[in-house]
Amino acid sequence: MVEKIHTTLRDSSVARWTALILLASTMFVAYMFIDVLAPLSTMLETSLKWTPDTFGAVAGSEYFLNVFAFFLIFAGIILDRIGVRRAALVSGFLMVIGASIKLYGISDYFNAGGFGYDFFNSFWTGFPGSAKVACIGFAIFGCGVEMAGVTVSKGIVKWFAGKELALAMGLEMAIARLGVFAVFRLSPFLAEKGGVTLSVGVGTLLLLIGLLTFGVYFFFDKKLDAQTEALRAAGDETSQEEEFRISDLKTIFTSKTFMVVAGLCVLFYSAIFPFQKFATGMLESRLGMTTSEASSLFSYFPIGAMILTPLLGWFIDNKGKAASMLMLGSLLMIVCHLIFALTPTESFTFAIALTAIIVLGVSFSLVPASLWPSVPKLVDNKVLGSAYSIIFWIQNIGLMLTPILIGWALKSSNPGIAEQIAAGEAVKYNYTVPMLIFAGFGVAALLLAFYLKALDKKKGFGLELPNIVK
Numbered sequence: 001m002v003e004k005i006h007t008t009l010r011d012s013s014v015a016r017w018t019a020l021i022l023l024a025s026t027m028f029v030a031y032m033f034i035d036v037l038a039p040l041s042t043m044l045e046t047s048l049k050w051t052p053d054t055f056g057a058v059a060g061s062e063y064f065l066n067v068f069a070f071f072l073i074f075a076g077i078i079l080d081r082i083g084v085r086r087a088a089l090v091s092g093f094l095m096v097i098g099a100s101i102k103l104y105g106i107s108d109y110f111n112a113g114g115f116g117y118d119f120f121n122s123f124w125t126g127f128p129g130s131a132k133v134a135c136i137g138f139a140i141f142g143c144g145v146e147m148a149g150v151t152v153s154k155g156i157v158k159w160f161a162g163k164e165l166a167l168a169m170g171l172e173m174a175i176a177r178l179g180v181f182a183v184f185r186l187s188p189f190l191a192e193k194g195g196v197t198l199s200v201g202v203g204t205l206l207l208l209i210g211l212l213t214f215g216v217y218f219f220f221d222k223k224l225d226a227q228t229e230a231l232r233a234a235g236d237e238t239s240q241e242e243e244f245r246i247s248d249l250k251t252i253f254t255s256k257t258f259m260v261v262a263g264l265c266v267l268f269y270s271a272i273f274p275f276q277k278f279a280t281g282m283l284e285s286r287l288g289m290t291t292s293e294a295s296s297l298f299s300y301f302p303i304g305a306m307i308l309t310p311l312l313g314w315f316i317d318n319k320g321k322a323a324s325m326l327m328l329g330s331l332l333m334i335v336c337h338l339i340f341a342l343t344p345t346e347s348f349t350f351a352i353a354l355t356a357i358i359v360l361g362v363s364f365s366l367v368p369a370s371l372w373p374s375v376p377k378l379v380d381n382k383v384l385g386s387a388y389s390i391i392f393w394i395q396n397i398g399l400m401l402t403p404i405l406i407g408w409a410l411k412s413s414n415p416g417i418a419e420q421i422a423a424g425e426a427v428k429y430n431y432t433v434p435m436l437i438f439a440g441f442g443v444a445a446l447l448l449a450f451y452l453k454a455l456d457k458k459k460g461f462g463l464e465l466p467n468i469v470k
């Protein structure tokens with residue numbers, strides 16, 4: 001007799017949380033790689049001649065193909081068509097390939113005249129060949145990491161919809177933040193031992209392990225799909241999933257509320273991720289610290305977010321209030337960036353810097369914890385992958401342009417400093433203008449958060465309501 005299945009892996013909490021850990025482990029190493037060079041801006045300026053604008057351009061290159069080649073939009077469509085497990089593998093491969101190219105660009109072998117060195121240094125000579133190769137690699141890595149982000153979000157909805165969705169998303173982000181903490185501690189340590197190549201080399205190796213973790217997830221996902229299919233065939237699962245059509249994308253682009261959420265996302269994140277790239281340099285300059293000390297101090301930023309994001313996720317699952325949290329998160333961000341920008345040097349102590357970093361970490365948990373689980377309330381499940389990828393795409397435009405803008409603003413507001421550093425003088429950049437720009441993004445995000453709350457009240461999407469259906 002064939003046993004009839006009434007439940008799926010989704011109904012087992014052990015299986016559900018194991019699937020989450022597998023997905024989140026890859027994001028842990030991916031987020032490590034994103035910021036592997038972030039604490040090393042000073043070292044890169046002396047070893048590879050990367051001035052702040054070069055450093056900013058390399059940081060922004062992560063998003064280049066996603067934005068200009070519309071890769072992220074395709075990634076969402078591909079995801080909605082081929083499903084979570086296959087998209088996870090594609091994204092994992094892209095990350096490993098891109099990271100390997102970036103590693104080659106900054107390697108001693110390349111910079112001692114290795115393959116391609118002459119070619120990459122033969123044009124646009126103001127931008128080092130090492131930075132050009134690093135940009136190509138980071139742009140490919142960027143396709144992988146953003147596709148992984150969309151895939152993991154859809155994967156979590158697949159396993160946790162109607163259950164602990166915001167908590168699961170919060171935990172996934174917490175694990176990713178732990179990766180940022182780890183890299184701010186590990187990268188300067190490794191760079192001191194074996195140069196920037198060792199830091200990036202270890203990051204690349206970890207990504208390979210992340211690809212294997214996605215490989216293990218593949219089998220979990222396959223089993224869940226087989227069980228869900230069996231339930232459908234037996235008639236226990238009533239709602240047959242509708243097929244995704246490209247024309248469905250129109251519903252996303254024409255949703256005003258969705259576009260407001262996307263606007264808020266780009267403004268908020270433009271003042272967070274690009275800030276991470278410049279924070280070590282800013283703290284070195286403002287507190288007169290070494291790279292390693294400044295990087296260790298900044299590592300508390302993701303730690304605050306790591307602890308709070310799952311707790312806030314739990315709160316949103318059970319009590320709601322996501323739209324209000326978006327407002328509070330934007331407000332806290334403005335205050336912190338203004339502290340970095342405007343506190344006079346004599347008052348900008350270690351304690352003030354640490355407090356502002358921790359409060360910024362709180363802001364960095366309030367917004368992601370409330371923003372990402374709100375997306376399924378705004379769009380149909382069949383276009384969810386595309387919806388996440390469109391938000392990420394809009395966000396990526398900001399993440400690409402902001403480091404370029406900040407690098408340029410830093411150089412322009414400090415005339416002559418790059419030349420003095422190149423000549424070996426111990427001078428520091430002044431970060432006031434870049435920090436004011438970050439605060440400006442926060443102000444715009446706050447205004448949109450107010451508007452979103454009003455829209456939700458009028459249209460009733462339930463952004464302030466709990467996720468758990470009792």
Ligand SMILES: NCCCC[C@H](N)C(=O)NCC(=O)O
Binds near residue numbers: 062145149273368392
């Ligand atoms: N360089 C940052 C990559 C992560 C961007 C990604 N699109 C995202 O927003 N993830 C959610 C998060 O809060 O980390």
